[in-house]
Amino acid sequence: MGRRITELANSPIQVRAASEVHFPSAHEGQGHSPMCGGSDYHESSVGAGSRPSSASPSDAYSGSIHDSDVFMESQASRSCVLFDIPEESPSQDWGCRSNSMGVCPRDGPFAKFLRATTFMTESSANTTGTFRKHLAGYSEPYVKVVKRLVKRFTSPAAGLENMTQEHNLRVAWNEDWIGGPEATTVFDTDVPLPGHLLNVDFSARFGHIPSIAPTWEDWLNQSQGTFHWMTPKGPSPGAYMYISEQTSRHDEPLLDRHRHTVLHFLAAYAPFSILYQALASGTVKDIVNYQNTAGQTFMHVIRDDASVGPDQIEELIRVARALSFNMLARDCYGRSPLHVLTMMGKTIRLHSLHDLDPREYLQRDALGFIPIIDNLSPVRPYFGGDLSSDVLGLRHYAIPHPALHPTLSNDPAVSQESQLVQNIRVSMENRFHEDDLGHNGLHCLAMATLSLGSIAEKHGLDRATESLGPRENRKVVDSSEQIMELRLDLLKTLLAAGQDPNHRDVFGNTPLMAFAAALPEENEYKRGPLILQLLIEAGADVNARNKRGETALHIAVRFHRKLAARTLVKGGANVDARNCEFQSLLEVCDEKMQSEPQAYSKYLACRAWLSGAAHAVQSPTFWQEWEVKNRVIVD
Incomplete structure (x- = not known):
């Protein structure tokens, strides 16, 4: 529960909404607002002290709760009058008056809990038992009232107007009902993937994105003791041996924190000839189908080398498939190696894929792209003919009526x-x-x-x-x-x-x-x-x-x-x-x-x-x- 409260406290949208909520009170206009605190209060209230304008919205919850206060759920919802709120304390008195600075000299066990977040949740974790734990020593009626108040008056939705009956999201067969037409797509944004970390230009290309924090350099410094293939200055010392021809062994299951293998590194950084030699040696068979955390194989991250022509691409596919490489493997955006090679403008010859069903590799990715294969014109198959009335046991449900x-x-x-x-x-x-x-x-x-x-x-x-x-x-x-x-x-x-x-x-x-x-x-x-x-x-x-x-x-x-x-x-x-x-x-x-x-x-x-x-x-x-x-x- 403490973790959830911390994350709620970090929610800028909810903090802003909570700060904008207005709760009328019977004391409004008299300096006695129960949510913002006032100069007069009862000594056994949940908290005390006026709330400075710079305070967190959650600090307002330390204000007094009087037995005669009248709270409004929201302008658009029904009013709720709570009379006779219990006024009690546990074995030790934790109520206090604010000093001249409006600061309570000592907090009760529940005050810190209330200030930790903008509002409580209505999940199963927010049960009466949870409140009993934080309000140990208080009576059951008191615990239940506090629970009801916290849930009702700290919700950002409390200040929203025109709260209509809850609607049901509908499925529309002929439009993109899952997404919105104005949503940002991969077409509009250069989205970084872990495979980009195998390029020295990662910081220059993506460093402006707020989520790239800490920076690549700082992250590497914080990750001391873990292996990395690449740094902002080039290959790491442990990776350099694989491109300096100091070893002919490439079968070591050496992985970085994003599951990149030596094949990923060679494909993204090394000259084509070194990648080809590693594949031709056969020593990489056990790691040839490894995918990083974004689903990218080594061929997904291959460097765009203008000197690599159709003959080299055909040979690359041949040696990779000889090692049982899966040409249909897809990354998180549904792109196979054939999609990647197509986007690079490389020619993919049909006989390189002679034993594969075109209907399996001519599949669209998340952006709607389909690989282009030389000498193959993708034609949508025709599935005409009368349908059988008994299809795999579906005859009772073929048409509901x-x-x-x-x-x-x-x-x-x-x-x-x-x-x-x-x-x-x-x-x-x-x-x-x-x-x-x-x-x-x-x-x-x-x-x-x-x-x-x-x-x-x-x-x-x-x-x-x-x-x-x-x-x-x-x-x-x-x-x-x-x-x-x-x-x-x-x-x-x-x-x-x-x-x-x-x-x-x-x-x-x-x-x-x-x-x-x-x-x-x-x-x-x-x-x-x-x-x-x-x-x-x-x-x-x-x-x-x-x-x-x-x-x-x-x-x-x-x-x-x-x-x-x-x-x-x-x-x-x-x-x-x-x-x-x-x-x-x-x-x-x-x-x-x-x-x-x-x-x-x-x-x-x-x-x-x-x-x-x-x-x-x-x-x-x-x-x-x-x-x-x-x-x-x-x-």
Whole structure:
């Protein structure tokens, strides 16, 4: 709990919001504001002293709480009058008067706790038992009143107006419903990755970014005793021997703090001939497929050498593949080595990949790029032909009801709901199938509405309409146990059919991101995490990023999915990840609490868990984001 409070105290958005909250009081205008303190107070109040203008917003909580004070929850919410607040102290009196400087000469056991943060959380950790611990010696009614006051009057949402009924984020099949059109993308920002540390120009290129703090030089000085391949002045002493031909052995499992091997170092810094010799020697077979913390293989970080032509690229691919190098390995942005070579303008000859299925390597990355292969014109395969009515056991769920058949509905939205189900059926017969927006069967399953009740609610249909089928079927919604179990069964069938859990749609989103955003958490809370866990076990990259630099964990936070966030962290998600705007998970949560007050309590619960059990920090540095770290243990 102490760690979470510290992170809350470091939240500039919440500090600013808390400082702007206005709480009218019965004493207002008389110098007796209960939140800001006054000259008159009761000696057994929770705290004492007037609050100087330069004090932290949390310092206001040391003001007096009178038994006759009247508090207002917010201008937009109902007033709440609390009479007869207990006035008591433990065995030793901890109330005190302020001195002439407005400073309390001694603090009680709870005063420091209150000043540590802008507000308390509503997570399970903020239970009455926690307050009992901090208020040891006080009676149960007193503890409960303090808990209620802390939660109510220190929330940034308390001062927000127009608090409407909480809305539900909707899935839109024909747009980028996961991200916003104005969001910063990798197109707009030069985002540093750990592979850039293998270049001496790292500081010149990225030193202006605030998260590159401490500087590269200072970070190296703080990392004494650990191995590094590169420094701002060039290769480290331990790395220089590999480019000075002082050794022909390159099979040592020597890793830096970002999991770079000697192959990464040679590819990024050494002349092409030295890299080729290391591969041709065969001594690097055991490390040839090592990926750094961003998923980059040695070929992802290869130096752009204009003197290297098509013949050298063909030979490089040949010797690498002879060592079982995976040409389809993808980094966190979905780029394979073929994407990287294409972006460098290198010619990739088709016969270098003669035994690979073009549908496997002609895959888009997070930015929508597809590798260009010489003498190969990528043509989207045609998957025509009549569909079988019995597709891998899906016959009972192919169309929830005849009213949802595309040819029987005049509502385009309802027709599209049916089309998503049809896409799922097609994907079970052909694992490479995707719709016009790049969604494969897994994306469609995440977006599909599988219950008549949810379809009627989503599209404003009258549930009493007889065309929707039997009345009992119209009561079932997507968050019910029955439909969640159906979705889980369909997922198992799609994965067994060979669907790619890392396939990206035209917006750069993976199925894991779609499920993290779309899975309901209202009623059934067991099968949602099972769905995400099954995807991760099937190979879904839990740290894959879309074109905004977001991981599935970022998306779960934006859509206030606490259960999804827990499951992703349990599966190895990086809690220090930042998006293309260099926002951490906690900063995204803070921003959403301000912009989406209707869902404030859900964002607050996400933030509480992340900053507590998940050990997320407010502003992680580049070094924290990308260094090798232990997986967070989730109970």
